[in-house]
Amino acid sequence: MAYDKFTVLKSTAVPLPIENVDTDQIIPARFLKATKREGFGDNLFRDWRYNGDDTPKADFVLNNPIYSGKILVGGKNFGSGSSREHAAWAIYDYGFRCVVSSFFADIFKNNSMNIGILPVQVSDAFLHKIFSAIEADPNAELEVNLPEQTITILATGESESFDINGYKKHNLVNGFDDIDYLQAMREEIVAFAQKSRY
């Protein structure tokens, strides 16, 4: 049992309508020097969020008080680049529990689910609708229902279903992680590994 259970999340959302947000932007390499998983949220989107002298950049969305919430909505190909799980840790530590995009990079998607963040992949058209809804009203709420695999814009009632494999869904809903599962099949793994070529 490694993280909070994820069932239904109703929240306002923070819009980041930029494509190809890579993990170097989410957390620059110079902030990867910790040996514990603490405090990464402070440096989330560090170089987009702060000037060189550490003053906040007024035009960046995380510095705009009208936007808040537990859902981050990003442009296409979110989380590309480096495999650093620190990117997912920073998003989680900042307070997000769900990231919505029309396309995710593979490693980021795995990393997110492994720590209890739900990546929700929607169509380009639905992503556009979400951005429009937030633009019209920054207090617009989204409802992400993992058991039902749906995401809904509550103001308009528009909804779309999303994919997730049954195993990962079960893990997230119950707060289980992969190591729990792997530990339970330890003997089977040892037997297989001892017969393997390498």
Place this chain on the structure above:
Amino acid sequence: MSSKPTTLFDKVWDAHVVRDIQDGPDVFLIDRHFIHEVTSPVAFLGLKNRNVSVMFPERTFATADHNTPTINQHLPVQDPLSANQLKALEENTAKHGISHWGLGNPKNGIVHVVGPENGITLPGMTIVCGDSHTSTHGAFGCIAFGIGTSEVEMVLASQCIMQPKPKKMRINVNGEMHKGVTAKDVVLYVISKLTAAGATGYFVEYAGSVFESMSMEGRMTVCNMSIEMGARGGMIAPDETTFNYIKGREKAPTGQAWDDALVYWKTLKTDEGASFDIEYNYDGAEIEPMITYGTNPGMGMGITALIPSAEDIDAGKASFAKSLQYMGFHEKEPMLGKKIDYVFIGSCTNGRIEDFRAFASIVKGRKKADNVTAWVVPGSHVVEAQIREEGIYDILIEAGFELRQPGCSACLAMNDDKIPAGKYAVSTSNRNFEGRQGPGARTLLASPLVAAAAAVTGQVTDPRTLIA
């Protein structure tokens, strides 16, 4: 033996599935696990919290590379946070009985350079590391890919990870390549065609005469950058070039074990008629030396071309404009002749001996341009020794360059090797993301030949004009 034609990828993947979870990922056995100081400490902390030991310590190998200094490695590491991570790696590996090539060890170097160099990487293996450029090892016919820290913990605890089987892509490049065109140009060309997300969800096999005629160093450069088009990894079928590279390396099999291995390795190829989910074909003769103009590796172009305009690009116009603004470039202008400030040759992409030979071939008899700061960083101590033995060191010094000590260095700028804000760097590394090489740094990705041409002229220069 099954008569159904099978891909190389399927042969290796299927041999490693411990359990196929219904409506879920495969429980996938990992043969070799590489770890380094940055993405492993929290994984070891997780083991400690769960009170779990490492299942097969002899299948994991550690090296320090990401945040290590590239000068004065004999002195204590100045940055306390980096020093702390290096100490954690040393302590964690000692506690769990894992081989560790730390700073100062003659085998130390970048993880994806030292693995193959020491014969740890062998055909048909599954290899992971908490580093996205683990795809490098695919050059040997391995399924190799980067993982996150939770997965590092999984591999330590169980020698397995949970992995959904990716789709299969084959990229064929045939035809005669022109002089001055290298493996780096081939892969930058492919990424520019497919975009930075074009292979997401796929595992790539590279096939065709261009890859068959490449050295192992070149193949590693190509497989290394598979992740830059979003692919899980990329692989090339092993052949005589592969076997000759491996033979005699420290951890390579010997005697009867070598003969047996060779029989197996020769089966590691895609059968005639095996099918892929998608396939692309390119002509090697179409490729010229490449350079990137934007802020993701898909934003590359032939060095004599003009920067495209937003209209020519499928991707979002706003993101394209943001990218050019960051770089200080404009649509439809040439890259040739642009003044540059820094040159970086090194990294897991281009930090092997062949890369320094290429760099030296242009630098020889010329001088480093006065406006250029150059960082020449070997991928390992073994590469460094080769540079000295082959006389490349003397060529570099004669031309006004210095040779630094091995490490990831300015590729990700975790150590002091940072490009200052606003400055332009021609870099042989793998990523041109905003701030990748230091806050505000502007990166132009290119081959060692293009880097050398820039280093001696102080501007973006077609290396073909400098090759005899």
